[in-house]
Amino acid sequence: MRILALDSSTKTGSAALLDGESVVGEYILNVAMTHSERLLPAIERIMADAGWTGEDLGGIAVTLGPGSFTGLRIGMTTAKILAYLWNISLAGVPTLDALARQGELFAGLVCPLLDARRGEVYGGIYREGRTLKGPLNVPVGELLDCLPPGEQVLFLGDGAGKYWPIIQGALGERAVLAPGPNRILRASFVGLLGQEKLIRGEEEDPMTLTPFYLRRSEAEIKWGRMCDQRTSD
Amino acid sequence: MIEGLVLGLESSCDETAAAVVLQGRKVLANIISSQVEIHARFGGVVPEVASRKHVEMILPVLDEALKCAGVGLGDLWGVAATQGPGLVGGLLVGFTAAKALAFGLGVPFAAVNHVEGHIYANVLAHPDLTPPFVCLTVSGGHTDLLHVPEFGCYQVLGRTRDDAAGEAFDKVARFVGLGYPGGPAVDRLAQEGDREAIAFPRAMLGDGTFDFSFSGLKTSAVNHVHNLRQRGEEIPLPDFAASFQEAIVDVLVAKTLTAAEAVGVEKVVLSGGVAANSRLRERMMAEGQAMGFQVYYPPLVLCTDNGAMIASAGYFQLRAGRHSPLDANVIPGLRVG
Numbered sequence: 001m002r003i004l005a006l007d008s009s010t011k012t013g014s015a016a017l018l019d020g021e022s023v024v025g026e027y028i029l030n031v032a033m034t035h036s037e038r039l040l041p042a043i044e045r046i047m048a049d050a051g052w053t054g055e056d057l058g059g060i061a062v063t064l065g066p067g068s069f070t071g072l073r074i075g076m077t078t079a080k081i082l083a084y085l086w087n088i089s090l091a092g093v094p095t096l097d098a099l100a101r102q103g104e105l106f107a108g109l110v111c112p113l114l115d116a117r118r119g120e121v122y123g124g125i126y127r128e129g130r131t132l133k134g135p136l137n138v139p140v141g142e143l144l145d146c147l148p149p150g151e152q153v154l155f156l157g158d159g160a161g162k163y164w165p166i167i168q169g170a171l172g173e174r175a176v177l178a179p180g181p182n183r184i185l186r187a188s189f190v191g192l193l194g195q196e197k198l199i200r201g202e203e204e205d206p207m208t209l210t211p212f213y214l215r216r217s218e219a220e221i222k223w224g225r226m227c228d229q230r231t232s233d
Numbered sequence: 234m235i236e237g238l239v240l241g242l243e244s245s246c247d248e249t250a251a252a253v254v255l256q257g258r259k260v261l262a263n264i265i266s267s268q269v270e271i272h273a274r275f276g277g278v279v280p281e282v283a284s285r286k287h288v289e290m291i292l293p294v295l296d297e298a299l300k301c302a303g304v305g306l307g308d309l310w311g312v313a314a315t316q317g318p319g320l321v322g323g324l325l326v327g328f329t330a331a332k333a334l335a336f337g338l339g340v341p342f343a344a345v346n347h348v349e350g351h352i353y354a355n356v357l358a359h360p361d362l363t364p365p366f367v368c369l370t371v372s373g374g375h376t377d378l379l380h381v382p383e384f385g386c387y388q389v390l391g392r393t394r395d396d397a398a399g400e401a402f403d404k405v406a407r408f409v410g411l412g413y414p415g416g417p418a419v420d421r422l423a424q425e426g427d428r429e430a431i432a433f434p435r436a437m438l439g440d441g442t443f444d445f446s447f448s449g450l451k452t453s454a455v456n457h458v459h460n461l462r463q464r465g466e467e468i469p470l471p472d473f474a475a476s477f478q479e480a481i482v483d484v485l486v487a488k489t490l491t492a493a494e495a496v497g498v499e500k501v502v503l504s505g506g507v508a509a510n511s512r513l514r515e516r517m518m519a520e521g522q523a524m525g526f527q528v529y530y531p532p533l534v535l536c537t538d539n540g541a542m543i544a545s546a547g548y549f550q551l552r553a554g555r556h557s558p559l560d561a562n563v564i565p566g567l568r569v570g
């Protein structure tokens with residue numbers, strides 16, 4: 001199956017074309033420019049370079065979240081519209097699953113971490129591609145406390161670089177930082193997981209699909225507290 | 234493809250809207266999904282909550298508009314979306330969707346100014362309306378008095394220096410417990426009240442400018458309620474609403490008509506959410522006509538934020554050759570003129 005894969009869940013933005021397992025093209029741009037300005041031009045560019053049109057595609061894969069709220073909305077809205085327009089299958093890929101896949105050859109635990117701001121991360125713990133824990137939205141220390149003892153742990157994602165001193169302080173020699181190219185999320189891995197999902201028949205409905213934010217909005221958190229207070233009064 | 238068939242998307246505040254309009258004048262479908270009930274519990278629009286709802290609603294609303302218009306995606310000649318002003322998270326959803334559509338269909342894209350869009354609600358409603366005219370655009374987000382010598386050309390005569398008129402309605406209504414949104418509630422209550430019961434200030438009236446200010450009026454209304462509450466007196470809501478509304482309408486009507494006279498146009502146009510206010514429509518029409526102006530305002534369904542006005546404005550933009558690129562971004566603080 002031919003797939004267009006998109007990711008704009010973090011500062012890195014990426015688009016890729018896959019034909020089965022083979023990566024036909026991948027575009028990654030890790031700069032401080034909004035996804036609104038660069039996602040669609042990236043898609044336009046990569047499709048033109050590969051000589052593909054919508055008619056060549058069997059599906060679209062996009063990151064579901066967690067990640068930047070705005071980034072997720074831009075990626076998902078684009079994917080939904082294109083899937084609807086070209087009448088092709090849509091696959092939603094959890095951001096942390098795709099990142100974990102980038103470390104699947106590591107013999108040990110894999111811990112993808114996204115910077116969630118406010119001293120927190122979105123993270124999970126994986127072994128051989130299977131989720132042991134997560135996704136969680138917690139301070140990085142709390143996630144490290146969940147790691148089973150003994151094994152080495154590979155860290156990926158923009159949270160890995162940001163919190164590296166804390167991670168190393170807590171785990172010492174057990175902690176391994178993925179090299180730069182593996183640390184950022186690549187749309188080709190989103191495409192790989194998306195393709196597997198589509199083959200398993202796990203298609204999303206573009207009409208109703210919404211991002212997996214993991215974190216509620218500030219207003220809802222405050223509102224929730226007000227309700228809790230009222231019921232505990 | 235049908236020549237001049239434009240899809241317009243609007244998501245700048247708390248309505249997710251899509252419409253299909255033919256050649257800027259004929260509305261084939263106009264679908265609006267309002268989030269008012271979702272935001273009512275928060276007492277106003279919460280940006281992140283609104284953005285999340287927009288992502289959920291954009292495709293169903295768009296699909297409904299096409300079905301209702303009886304056209305297919307392949308019939309579209311262009312796509313338009315609101316670029317600003319508005320809430321950034323919401324704007325991005327409609328804007329991103331429109332760019333993806335334009336790219337996928339290989340048709341041109343128009344990034345439309347929301348305030349300009351409101352003016353085109355009148356173009357849709359009144360096929361004979363052509364510039365030059367003076368236009369007052371009033372809503373929860375803007376209070377702009379514009380001179381439009383020709384389509385696509387906007388000279389700002391005045392605008393609010395603080396709160397928008399609709400914002401003043403919402404804030405004061407919320408303060409006296411009328412809920413959100415406040416405008417319609419005040420309008421309804423005011424119909425049974427005495428407009429001269431409470432002497433609220435008419436800010437900047439007769440100051441020689443065409444600018445507005447409503448924060449002083451808001452403070453005065455809040456103080457009035459405070460005083461009554463302190464004395465343990467009940468708030469005479471209908472009188473309060475009627476007097477407050479009259480203070481806003483007085484200034485809006487007087488400044489608009491003075492401006493129209495000063496600029497020397499024959500037509501006066503009212504647009505935006507507050508253009509739905511019955512007292513504003515009634516007085517602008519009566520006093521405008523008494524002064525010899527032709528007065529225009531849109532039907533109620535086109536006063537609220539909608540995709541049809543964006544499609545109409547977008548059509549005229551595209552026809553003038555103003556295509557927007559795929560790397561265009563939203564501009565939350567976008568202004569006209």
Ligand SMILES: [Zn+2]
Pocket residue numbers: 347351372374505506537538
């Ligand atoms: Zn508006």
